[in-house]
Amino acid sequence: MGNDARRPTLRDIADRVGVSEAAASFALNGKPGVSEATRQRVLQAASELNWAPHHAARALTGAGTATVGLVIARSAQDVGSELFFHRLMTGMQAVLSRRRYALLLQVVDSVDEEIDVYHMWKREHRVDGVVLVDLRRDDPRPEAVAELGLPALIAGGPDPAGVVPSVSIDDAAAMASIMRHLKETGHERIAYLSGPIALLHVHRRVESFLRASADLGIADCRSHATDFSAGAGDTATTSALLGDPRPTALIYDNEVLAVAGVGAIRRMSLRIPEDVAVVVWEDTPVCTVLQPALTALRRDAAGFGADVAERLLQVLAGEKVADFEERVPTLVPRASTVGEPPVCAD
Amino acid sequence: MGNDARRPTLRDIADRVGVSEAAASFALNGKPGVSEATRQRVLQAASELNWAPHHAARALTGAGTATVGLVIARSAQDVGSELFFHRLMTGMQAVLSRRRYALLLQVVDSVDEEIDVYHMWKREHRVDGVVLVDLRRDDPRPEAVAELGLPALIAGGPDPAGVVPSVSIDDAAAMASIMRHLKETGHERIAYLSGPIALLHVHRRVESFLRASADLGIADCRSHATDFSAGAGDTATTSALLGDPRPTALIYDNEVLAVAGVGAIRRMSLRIPEDVAVVVWEDTPVCTVLQPALTALRRDAAGFGADVAERLLQVLAGEKVADFEERVPTLVPRASTVGEPPVCAD
DNA sequence: CTGTTAGCGCGTTCAT
DNA sequence: ATGAACGCGCTAACAG
Numbered sequence: 057m058g059n060d061a062r063r064p065t066l067r068d069i070a071d072r073v074g075v076s077e078a079a080a081s082f083a084l085n086g087k088p089g090v091s092e093a094t095r096q097r098v099l100q101a102a103s104e105l106n107w108a109p110h111h112a113a114r115a116l117t118g119a120g121t122a123t124v125g126l127v128i129a130r131s132a133q134d135v136g137s138e139l140f141f142h143r144l145m146t147g148m149q150a151v152l153s154r155r156r157y158a159l160l161l162q163v164v165d166s167v168d169e170e171i172d173v174y175h176m177w178k179r180e181h182r183v184d185g186v187v188l189v190d191l192r193r194d195d196p197r198p199e200a201v202a203e204l205g206l207p208a209l210i211a212g213g214p215d216p217a218g219v220v221p222s223v224s225i226d227d228a229a230a231m232a233s234i235m236r237h238l239k240e241t242g243h244e245r246i247a248y249l250s251g252p253i254a255l256l257h258v259h260r261r262v263e264s265f266l267r268a269s270a271d272l273g274i275a276d277c278r279s280h281a282t283d284f285s286a287g288a289g290d291t292a293t294t295s296a297l298l299g300d301p302r303p304t305a306l307i308y309d310n311e312v313l314a315v316a317g318v319g320a321i322r323r324m325s326l327r328i329p330e331d332v333a334v335v336v337w338e339d340t341p342v343c344t345v346l347q348p349a350l351t352a353l354r355r356d357a358a359g360f361g362a363d364v365a366e367r368l369l370q371v372l373a374g375e376k377v378a379d380f381e382e383r384v385p386t387l388v389p390r391a392s393t394v395g396e397p398p399v400c401a402d
Numbered sequence: 403m404g405n406d407a408r409r410p411t412l413r414d415i416a417d418r419v420g421v422s423e424a425a426a427s428f429a430l431n432g433k434p435g436v437s438e439a440t441r442q443r444v445l446q447a448a449s450e451l452n453w454a455p456h457h458a459a460r461a462l463t464g465a466g467t468a469t470v471g472l473v474i475a476r477s478a479q480d481v482g483s484e485l486f487f488h489r490l491m492t493g494m495q496a497v498l499s500r501r502r503y504a505l506l507l508q509v510v511d512s513v514d515e516e517i518d519v520y521h522m523w524k525r526e527h528r529v530d531g532v533v534l535v536d537l538r539r540d541d542p543r544p545e546a547v548a549e550l551g552l553p554a555l556i557a558g559g560p561d562p563a564g565v566v567p568s569v570s571i572d573d574a575a576a577m578a579s580i581m582r583h584l585k586e587t588g589h590e591r592i593a594y595l596s597g598p599i600a601l602l603h604v605h606r607r608v609e610s611f612l613r614a615s616a617d618l619g620i621a622d623c624r625s626h627a628t629d630f631s632a633g634a635g636d637t638a639t640t641s642a643l644l645g646d647p648r649p650t651a652l653i654y655d656n657e658v659l660a661v662a663g664v665g666a667i668r669r670m671s672l673r674i675p676e677d678v679a680v681v682v683w684e685d686t687p688v689c690t691v692l693q694p695a696l697t698a699l700r701r702d703a704a705g706f707g708a709d710v711a712e713r714l715l716q717v718l719a720g721e722k723v724a725d726f727e728e729r730v731p732t733l734v735p736r737a738s739t740v741g742e743p744p745v746c747a748d
Numbered sequence: 749c750t751g752t753t754a755g756c757g758c759g760t761t762c763a764t
Numbered sequence: 765a766t767g768a769a770c771g772c773g774c775t776a777a778c779a780g
Contacts, residue, residue, distance in 0.1 A: 063525065066773055076752055081774060091750060108525035112461035113772035116757050121458070123506075133492065135485075135687050142488040146479065149509035158528065160469075161505040163495035179409065179454035182504065286687050315691040322693060341481050341632050342688050345661040347668060412759060422766050427760060435765065459758035462771050 064105040072101045084109075115181065124152065124368055125160045125183035127170045132190040133163075136251075136284045136310035139340060140357050141189075144211065147361020148187070155369060157184075167192070171200045178204050185372050187211050187364055188220065191256040209368040211360070212257055214379045221377040223364045227257055228264040229384040230353055234335050235268035237351070238305045241393055243333060245276040247296040247303040249313050251284045258309065261337075265307075276301070282313060289316030297324055297332065305333040305393070311340045314350060334392040348391030355385040410451040418447045430455075461527065470498065470714055471506040471529035473516045478536040479509075482597075482630045482656035485686060486703050487535075490557065493707020494533065501715060503530075513538070517546045524550050531718050533557050533710055534566065537602040555714040557706070558603055560725045567723040569710045573603055575730040576699055577610035580681050581618055583697070584651045587739055589679060591622040593642040593649040595659055597630045604655065607683075611653075622647070628659060635662030643670055643678065651679040651739070657686045660696060680738040694737030701731040 070080040075094060082089040083098035090098070101107075115121045126148075132141060149159055160183055164170050174197075177183045185207035188197050198220040201208040213222025238246055248265045251258040262279045269277035280296055282288035289312060296303055297320070306321075308314035314336040318328065326332050328348055336343055339352035360382055370377045416426040421440060428435040429444035436444070447453075461467045472494075478487060495505055506529055510516050520543075523529045531553035534543050544566040547554040559568025584592055594611045597604040608625045615623035626642055628634035635658060642649055643666070652667075654660035660682040664674065672678050674694055682689055685698035706728055716723045 063527075065771090077773075078753080078775075079751055082751090085774085087775095089750070094750080106525065108522065110462070110772055111526040111528045112458040112467070113757095114774085115458035116456070116462055116772075117774045118757075119774085128492065128495075138485055138488050142484050145507070146474065146509045149474075149507060153508055153510070159507040161491070161495060161507055162499055163492050164499070176454065179452070180457040181409075182457050286691060312687045315688055319691045319693065341658045342661055345632060345665045346692075347665065411757090423759075424761080424767080425765055428765085431760085433760095437765085440765080456758055459771095460760090462758075462773095463760045464771075465760085 063110070064107045065110070066107075068105055069098060069101045069107055072105070073097045120184040120372065121182060122156060123158045123160050123183045124148075124365070124372075125162065125173075125177055125186040126189070127162045127164055127173050127186070129167055129170050129190065130163065130165050134284045134312075136312040136338075139311075140338065140355075143357035144189070144361040144364070147358030148365040149361075150358070151362045151365035151369070157365075157369070167195070167197065171197060174201055174204060174206055178206050185209070185368055187368060191215070192254050193256055193259055195256070207368070207371045209364060209371055209377070211364045216256070221367065221371065221379055223360065223367055223380045223382065225257075225355060225360065225382045226384050227260045228267070230337075230355075230387075231261055231264035232268045232271075233384065233387050234307060234337075234353065235265070235272055235274065237387055237389060237393065238307075238333065238335070239272045239274060241305075241333065243305040244274055245301055245303040246274060246278075246305045246307065247299070248277070248279040248307045249289065249292050249296065249309060249317060250279050250281050251309045253281050261309070276303070278303070282309070284310060284313065286312050286316040289313035290320045293317040293320035294324070297321070297326065303332070305335065307335045307337065309337050311336060311338055311342055315342065315346070318346065318350075328392050329395045335387075339388055343388075343390065346392075348395075351390045351393040352388050353385045354388050356382075409456070410453045411456070412453075414451055415444060415447045415453055418451070419443045466530040466718065467527060468502060469504045469506050469529045470494075470711070470718075471508065471519075471523055471532040472535070473508045473510055473519050473532070475513055475516050475536065476509065476511050480630045480658075482658040482684075483536075485657075486684065486701075489703035490535070490707040490710070493704030494711040495707075496704070497708045497711035497715070503711075503715070513541070513543065517543060520547055520550060520552055524552050531555070531714055533714060537561070538600050539602055539605055541602065553714070553717045555710060555717055555723070557710045562602070567713065567717065567725055569706065569713055569726045569728065571603075571701060571706065571728045572730050573606045574610040574613070576683075576701075576733075577607055578614045578617075579730065579733050580653060580683075580699065581611070581614035581620065583733055583735060583739065584653075584679065584681070585618045585620060587651075587679065589651040590620055591647055591649040592620060592624075592651045592653065593645070594623070594625040594653045595635065595638050595642065595655060595663060596625050596627050597655045599627050607655070622649070624649070628655070630656060630659065632658050632662040635659035636666045639663040639666035640670070643667070643672065649678070651681070653681045653683065655683050657682060657684055657688055661688065661692070664692065664696075674738050675741045681733075685734055689734075689736065692738075694741075697736045697739040698734050699731045700734050702728075 066077045070077045080098050083095040188210045198215045202219040208220050210220050210222035213224040253259050280292045282292045336350050336352040339354035343350040343352040367377050412423045416423045425436050426444050429441040534556045544561045548565040554566050556568035559570040599605050626638045628638045682696050682698040685700035689696040689698040713723050
């Protein structure tokens with residue numbers, strides 16, 4: 057039997073202490089207007105009664121909802137990015153929980169539906185703000201939330217339109233570090249198996265790839281867009297390796313592409329790293345246990361999420377928040393590029 | 403500039419139509435007490451004004467919060483189960499969104515903290531119900547939520563105490579199908595590299611493993627508990643294979659263990675499947691692209707989540723909900739047990 | 749300064 | 765179909 061014994065209310069506390077509800081409210085919120093003695097008695101009573109403010113009542117009086125929203129459009133759902141995504145979310149939560157904020161999650165099928173959700177949330181006062189993920193080129197979302205007056209922060213920006221602040225990862229620097237590593241290990245023909253260029257971060261990576269190629273004087277650099285699927289990883293790898301001259305290094309945009317690619321490479325009887333070196337843009341447990349272990353770019357998804365949450369809370373507090381860039385992900389060299397025995401896992 | 407032009411309220415609609423708020427409320431909620439003509443005019447006005455009920459106001463009057471909570475204790479966070487978890491959540495959301503429910507997420511470090519969160523949520527009226535995941539043996543959570551009177555549903559039961567309804571996956575049948583497959587492919591010495599037995603589902607799997615071993619007359623079956631980490635997968639595999647006589651088949655509880663295990667197997671210069679067959683309890687993209695591809699148990703995590711959400715909503719509607727068991731996961735045989743050329747991905 | 753009263757916020761519900 | 769009270773906490777205005 058659940059104890060549905062009526063929850064204590066402010067009224068109960070006030071009665072018990074023998075003051076008005078207003079006095080109790082002041083005491084509980086640390087506002088002036090009550091003596092220290094009274095304040096203590098109220099606090100005491102509140103904790104004895106195990107009281108907590110009714111969330112809805114609070115929200116009704118204009119305090120926020122202590123909730124931030126996150127909408128996942130199903131495209132952000134491809135197997136390759138699920139892990140990153142999950143870590144981003146839990147990283148956000150680590151910060152939000154500490155501040156007693158909750159995360160409201162919604163899954164939709166399209167960007168249009170996503171915007172509909174923002175409208176709903178705004179009208180119903182369900183969230184104080186939202187986090188935008190997986191930005192595309194010409195993405196309508198920043199404009200939409202700005203127009204709605206829905207506080208927002210972009211995870212993975214910056215916003216080209218500049219209307220919504222963002223926390224982003226320095227894709228250019230990350231790509232540069234990969235290219236530098238490949239240059240140092242003697243590669244002059246590199247192929248980049250990217251995700252769909254419609255994604256802003258993919259687009260930026262491709263640009264950085266070409267820029268790095270120019271900067272480092274690596275003449276033969278080509279990028280091949282995929283839809284992030286294993287099938288695409290397989291075909292793209294095959295066609296890249298059929299190029300003449302054949303690339304000597306392949307950069308994969310995520311784990312799934314990479315693992316599929318490794319399969320394709322093997323099928324062509326090429327050796328890693330002797331014939332082709334491999335780098336993956338995301339370090340996962342799989343990278344360390346494959347033979348050979350894969351050189352990978354390690355990002356701190358949880359830390360990223362924490363920063364995102366932190367900044368969003370600043371936005372909610374009414375502070376001006378500038379675009380922020382995470383520190384550059386580190387490249388973890390392993391046997392797939394350096395050819396030495398695999399670094400021990402952990 | 404965000405349009406903070408005051409949200410329309412019931413008052414606005416009532417005024418515009420020229421009726422009382424009460425009448426408007428009845429009309430909007432499809433309750434009797436208004437003429438059909440009035441109802442239409444109210445509906446019309448509401449949509450013109452783009453009105454939606456203030457969520458907090460609704461919740462305040464006793465209607466629920468249209469929110470279900472999910473707490474992730476960090477242990478449920480080990481890399482091996484993140485993917486399953488993420489899919490469970492999105493599967494839940496698919497159902498919840500459709501019914502306009504939101505998912506409230508919280509990340510904590512321990513079961514105790516998790517229970518604290520339930521207390522908070524209850525006191526603050528923040529959620530209508532919760533989903534319990536990752537049940538342990540002697541888990542205090544079902545009792546706790548029952549005592550709190552917090553509607554709940556267990557994802558991955560059944561609840562040994564029987565106080566909270568559950569949706570569960572038939573681990574016994576799944577294990578039986580794996581064992582049958584191994585028996586058919588000629589194995590008589592099998593090792594099961596499991597997760598921590600403190601977890602209820604792991605415990606059940608181990609039991610089923612031993613039962614299946616007896617049922618099928620496979621004499622030499624041993625289980626080795628791990629903490630799900632890659633390191634543990636490596637050591638456990640090594641020590642299992644050092645047994646005399648050596649097992650001819652290994653069952654891994656998740657992807658990380660399996661991939662680590664494959665590494666250890668290779669290090670011992672054993673061939674898969676000629677010397678050791680490998681089965682993984684979770685089909686992931688990695689299983690299909692490894693060489694050889696790994697035989698794996700395919701579960702529908704998203705469907706599982708959908709069922710969980712569905713049943714929880716029934717609980718919230720006050721219906722009695724019986725324990726429910728998902729259809730048995732299917733074993734996908736691949737080269738790691740049957741020794742044929744790998745099935746093409748997709 | 750300490751504390752009270754009244755009224756708000758928004759939608760629901762009960763007598764009338 | 766209406767006015768009024770209610771749910772719960774916050775806060776402006778007011779009194780001791």
